[in-house]
Amino acid sequence: MPLNRSLKYFSLTNIVVGDMIGAGIFIITGIFLAALYNPIIMIGLWVIGGCIALCGALSYSELGASFPKAGGEYVFLSELFTPVLGFLSGWVSFIVGFSAPIAAVALSFSEYGLRAVADGTMPEHIVYYKKGVAIAIILLFTIIHSLGLKSGSKFHNLLTILKIVIITGFITSGFIFGDGSFNNFIVENKEVFNLGHIKTLGLALMVIMYSYSGWNATTYIGSEVINPVKNIPRSLITGTAIVALLYILMNILYVYAIPADKMKDVVSIGGLAANYMFNLSLDKLFSIFIAIILLSSISACIVIGPRVYYAMSKGGHFFPMASKVNRYNVPAISIVFQSCVSIAFVIFSSLHQIIVILSFSLGIFPILAVIGVFKLRIKKLSKFRSPGYPYVQILFIMFSLTILVLAYMEMPKESSIALFITGMGVPLYYLLGRNKFNKTQRKKNMST
Numbered sequence: 001m002p003l004n005r006s007l008k009y010f011s012l013t014n015i016v017v018g019d020m021i022g023a024g025i026f027i028i029t030g031i032f033l034a035a036l037y038n039p040i041i042m043i044g045l046w047v048i049g050g051c052i053a054l055c056g057a058l059s060y061s062e063l064g065a066s067f068p069k070a071g072g073e074y075v076f077l078s079e080l081f082t083p084v085l086g087f088l089s090g091w092v093s094f095i096v097g098f099s100a101p102i103a104a105v106a107l108s109f110s111e112y113g114l115r116a117v118a119d120g121t122m123p124e125h126i127v128y129y130k131k132g133v134a135i136a137i138i139l140l141f142t143i144i145h146s147l148g149l150k151s152g153s154k155f156h157n158l159l160t161i162l163k164i165v166i167i168t169g170f171i172t173s174g175f176i177f178g179d180g181s182f183n184n185f186i187v188e189n190k191e192v193f194n195l196g197h198i199k200t201l202g203l204a205l206m207v208i209m210y211s212y213s214g215w216n217a218t219t220y221i222g223s224e225v226i227n228p229v230k231n232i233p234r235s236l237i238t239g240t241a242i243v244a245l246l247y248i249l250m251n252i253l254y255v256y257a258i259p260a261d262k263m264k265d266v267v268s269i270g271g272l273a274a275n276y277m278f279n280l281s282l283d284k285l286f287s288i289f290i291a292i293i294l295l296s297s298i299s300a301c302i303v304i305g306p307r308v309y310y311a312m313s314k315g316g317h318f319f320p321m322a323s324k325v326n327r328y329n330v331p332a333i334s335i336v337f338q339s340c341v342s343i344a345f346v347i348f349s350s351l352h353q354i355i356v357i358l359s360f361s362l363g364i365f366p367i368l369a370v371i372g373v374f375k376l377r378i379k380k381l382s383k384f385r386s387p388g389y390p391y392v393q394i395l396f397i398m399f400s401l402t403i404l405v406l407a408y409m410e411m412p413k414e415s416s417i418a419l420f421i422t423g424m425g426v427p428l429y430y431l432l433g434r435n436k437f438n439k440t441q442r443k444k445n446m447s448t
Contacts, residue, residue: 007224009231014160015300016217016239020053021163022105022297024211025247026112026270026290027351028204029254029263038187039255045205046251048399050244053212055396057240058386059370061233064219065384066376068228071311072220072304073365080372083317084429089365090312091425096418098305099338100358101213102298103345106134109294111351115271116287134346137298142339145302148328159296164242166289170274171249178277180256187260202406209403210359211247214297215240216366220304223311229383306334317432356411360404360418367400 007015029042069075071090078086110130174180218235222228250270254263257273270290275283306322310331313323319337326332345354370393376382377389386392408415 005224005226005228007218007221007231008226009234011157012218012225012231012235013239013242014157015221015303016214016235017164017243018160018296019214019217019300019304020212020239020243020297021167021246022101022108022211022214022294024208024355025250026294027108028207028211028355029251029269039185039260040187041201042204043248043251043255045201045208046247049205049208049212050240050247052209052396052399053215053244054237054240055388055392055399056366056370057215057236058388058392059373059396060216060219060366061236062373062376062382062384062386062389063369064216064222064232064236065229066382068222068225068232069311070221070223070307072216072222072308073369074308074312074315074317075222076219076369076372077365078315080375081368083315084426085365085368086315087312087317087429087432088422088425089368090308090318091428092361092365092422093305093308094318094338095341095421096358096361098301098308099341100345100354100361101210102138102301102305102338102342103134103349104351104354104358105294105297105301106137106342106346107131107351107354109137109291109298110134112271112287112291112294116284116291131346135343137295138339138342138346141295141298141302142335145299146326146328146330146332146335148330159292159299163293163296164246166293167246167250170270170286170289171246171253174253174257174273174277178257180253180277182256184255184257184259199406199410202403203410206363206403206407207355207359209400210355210362212240212243213362214243214300217300217304221307223307233384233386302335302338305338306331309334309337317429319432353414356414357418357421360407360415361421363400363404363407364418364422367397370396370400 063076064072067075067079071086072093073089074086074093076086077089107130110133113133114126114130215236217239218225218232222232225231254269254273257277258269262276263269263272271283271287274286309318309322310325312318313320313334322331322334322337324331324333373386373393374390404415
């Protein structure tokens with residue numbers, strides 16, 4: 001049974017925004033400010049990250065309009081290069097591209113939830129509490145999105161609209177009514193800039209790009225888009241621009257609200273900002289709001305990821321059960337597969353480990369996909385010609401490669417794990433391909 005084309009521009013844009021605005025904007029600034037020393041540099045990296053994401057969105061607009069199918073990079077790389085690359089991108093999506101972000105956001109939801117209910121003392125076995133809540137949230141959204149795309153998309157639209165209202169309201173009220181100072185942007189730094197700082201910049205920018213991940217969201221569900229040549233590009237560009245603006249304003253607000261030395265290594269940075277600008281009660285209230293915001297990101301990933309595995313299975317490059325749809329016309333088995341991997345990440349990994357590994361993994365295949373735009377133009381297959389070609393693509397490729405190299409130099413262990421996970425897909429591809437060949441041969445033998 002094929003997937004139905006039922007998604008319009010509004011729902012698609014909400015999927016992009018919902019997928020992009022996840023845990024990153026609420027945790028990364030505090031974690032990396034300690035290593036960057038200067039809040040202006042941190043904000044500058046968020047601006048650069050937004051520009052890179054927009055370049056990627058423009059490139060994927062052309063790819064998505066030309067190949068309006070479920071699967072995203074799996075389809076692009078398989079069609080333009082080789083099915084091996086397509087499979088590897090899907091494999092990475094399965095292990096870390098979607099499953100790991102779901103785990104990371106679910107754990108962040110627990111972090112903010114705890115900040116909202118804590119009275120200054122931490123309950124016993126706090127780690128088990130966080131992991132238990134994260135698992136419960138994953139299971140809840142697994143059930144919701146197994147009951148149909150139409151009902152699931154309505155629920156997701158509601159969460160995304162609520163997310164935008166909360167963030168814009170926080171930014172506006174913070175600058176108008178909150179206690180803060182632009183003097184917080186002035187920080188004396190006597191450190192001599194060296195290679196170590198350059199590597200740290202690369203690592204920070206890589207993780208910031210994780211926060212921007214989702215700028216390609218609607219290309220993963222192309223089979224369910226009405227008028228994809230028009231709606232996929234519009235949703236990608238609009239959604240990415242909205243999120244980039246919100247991210248930059250949020251980081252300016254963080255620095256306005258909190259002295260730089262007070263936000264270093266703080267995970268729940270949004271709650272701390274509310275505390276400084278208003279009071280403890282609003283800290284708790286905004287922590288609840290952020291927890292609600294994070295639900296939309298979990299929802300988006302659970303919508304998008306299974307469509308990749310569905311497409312891979314249809315192409316004979318994944319487990320056959322992943323292509324089965326239930327009576328609500330959604331790939332329910334793929335949804336359950338993904339949720340199981342996410343729960344495993346929650347149980348066996350920490351939030352920091354998940355973020356570094358998935359950030360590196362997510363940076364590899366978009367580079368190859370954007371290179372595919374050149375091949376698309378050469379073959380004259382483009383159904384939508386993205387503006388800025390070829391400069392947009394060149395900028396994206398150059399920045400992305402530089403970020404990966406610097407990040408590897410800074411954290412080789414976690415980066416190597418990401419490469420190892422990617423490499424594991426090669427033997428699996430040929431194993432699944434052999435099984436497909438054997439099944440075809442058996443069918444031929446039975447027919448004769």
